[in-house]
Amino acid sequence: MTSRPLRFGLVGTGYWARIAHAPALASTEDIAFAAVWGRDQQAAAGLATAHHVTPYEDIAAFLAAVDGVAFAVPPDVQAPIAATAARAGKHLLLEKPVALAEAAADDLVEAVAQSQVASVVFFTLRFQAKMRAWLADVTARGGWTGGVASWFGSSLLESSPFNTPWRRDKGALWDLGPHVISLLWASLGPVTSVTADAGPGLDVSYLILHHQGGATSVVTVSQSGGEAAAGFEAYVWGGSGRSPAPAAANDPLPPLRTALAELAANARSGRTEHPCDVRFGRDVGHILAEAQRQIARRQAGDLGEPGDLG
Numbered sequence: 049m050t051s052r053p054l055r056f057g058l059v060g061t062g063y064w065a066r067i068a069h070a071p072a073l074a075s076t077e078d079i080a081f082a083a084v085w086g087r088d089q090q091a092a093a094g095l096a097t098a099h100h101v102t103p104y105e106d107i108a109a110f111l112a113a114v115d116g117v118a119f120a121v122p123p124d125v126q127a128p129i130a131a132t133a134a135r136a137g138k139h140l141l142l143e144k145p146v147a148l149a150e151a152a153a154d155d156l157v158e159a160v161a162q163s164q165v166a167s168v169v170f171f172t173l174r175f176q177a178k179m180r181a182w183l184a185d186v187t188a189r190g191g192w193t194g195g196v197a198s199w200f201g202s203s204l205l206e207s208s209p210f211n212t213p214w215r216r217d218k219g220a221l222w223d224l225g226p227h228v229i230s231l232l233w234a235s236l237g238p239v240t241s242v243t244a245d246a247g248p249g250l251d252v253s254y255l256i257l258h259h260q261g262g263a264t265s266v267v268t269v270s271q272s273g274g275e276a277a278a279g280f281e282a283y284v285w286g287g288s289g290r291s292p293a294p295a296a297a298n299d300p301l302p303p304l305r306t307a308l309a310e311l312a313a314n315a316r317s318g319r320t321e322h323p324c325d326v327r328f329g330r331d332v333g334h335i336l337a338e339a340q341r342q343i344a345r346r347q348a349g350d351l352g353e354p355g356d357l358g
């Protein structure tokens with residue numbers, strides 16, 4: 049592998065691409081931000097000019113110009129482009145959730161496996177320094193009975209730049225659920241089953257997770273809490289007490305640089321596995337899909353009404 053910095057291209061030119069991915073790509077050691085592709089040519093040209101990189105109209109030409117691709121597009125747009133990129137031998141910095149359809153996630157995993165490229169999914173909490181220190185401590189101590197985690201978002205407010213069509217459609221389950229599940233998975237062990245329900249009317253989902261090893265955890269995610277209630281909190285608990293997770297950091301750049309640096313290091317060493325690689329992203333997606341199926345069945349009355357004990 050070359051000793052020059054790895055050339056990365058960015059797919060997407062929206063708010064998240066502008067405030068997170070582009071500046072992180074431009075400021076990560078061993079990565080050269082080289083190219084932008086977006087369906088909005090004007091936005092691609094503007095972002096490219098701001099970072100002195102090349103805008104591309106043609107996705108094949110874009111892929112030919114880079115070693116790796118970072119994605120900042122909706123999940124159902126990301127998955128097929130990422131599979132094409134993987135089949136072209138490009139390393140992948142993916143966003144959560146990796147896909148919306150399980151078949152699309154499976155195809156992406158297969159493309160990554162066939163081409164033996166490196167992949168990292170940006171589960172933000174997993175790349176924050178303080179969260180990693182907490183995870184190292186709770187996993188070293190072990191013996192936890194359970195976990196509790198919640199994230200109340202405000203992305204669906206009219207004023208939010210994150211009020212995007214796929215979030216309005218899929219809600220907090222698919223937007224915030226991946227972050228929370230990825231953290232509980234890392235602190236309590238792989239998730240083996242999910243039981244899900246949702247509040248009526250508002251966007252609020254509840255999950256009960258069973259973890260390999262016997263721990264159980266509960267999750268609440270909502271985009272309907274409003275600004276006053278917004279925020280993340282989590283703890284694990286057991287015989288030795290309760291260990292609260294640190295606050296989620298606001299600045300996406302340090303954790304995104306960490307994710308990119310770890311992806312680049314794996315790409316250089318030929319290592320394809322990472323705790324947050326595309327296979328993990330697919331596994332988190334299976335939990336979300338199963339939760340969504342259960343919520344849909346409950347709402348259709350197939351699993352009985354909540355509170356229906358008879």
Ligand SMILES: NC(=O)c1ccc[n+]([C@@H]2O[C@H](COP(=O)([O-])OP(=O)(O)OC[C@H]3O[C@@H](n4cnc5c(N)ncnc54)[C@H](OP(=O)(O)O)[C@@H]3O)[C@@H](O)[C@H]2O)c1
Nearest residue numbers: 060061062063064087088120121122123125143144172212
């Ligand atoms: N890890 C985190 O903490 C975090 C935080 C925020 C977002 N994200 C992730 O980043 C991703 C994008 O975020 P977002 O939803 O808020 O979007 P966004 O930043 O508004 O950007 C969406 C981008 O995708 C493009 N796009 C939309 N539909 C497309 C299509 N059919 N074909 C090609 N391009 C298309 C948009 O193009 P136009 O401008 O032409 O519409 C825009 O460039 C999501 O997966 C989200 O989960 C992660």
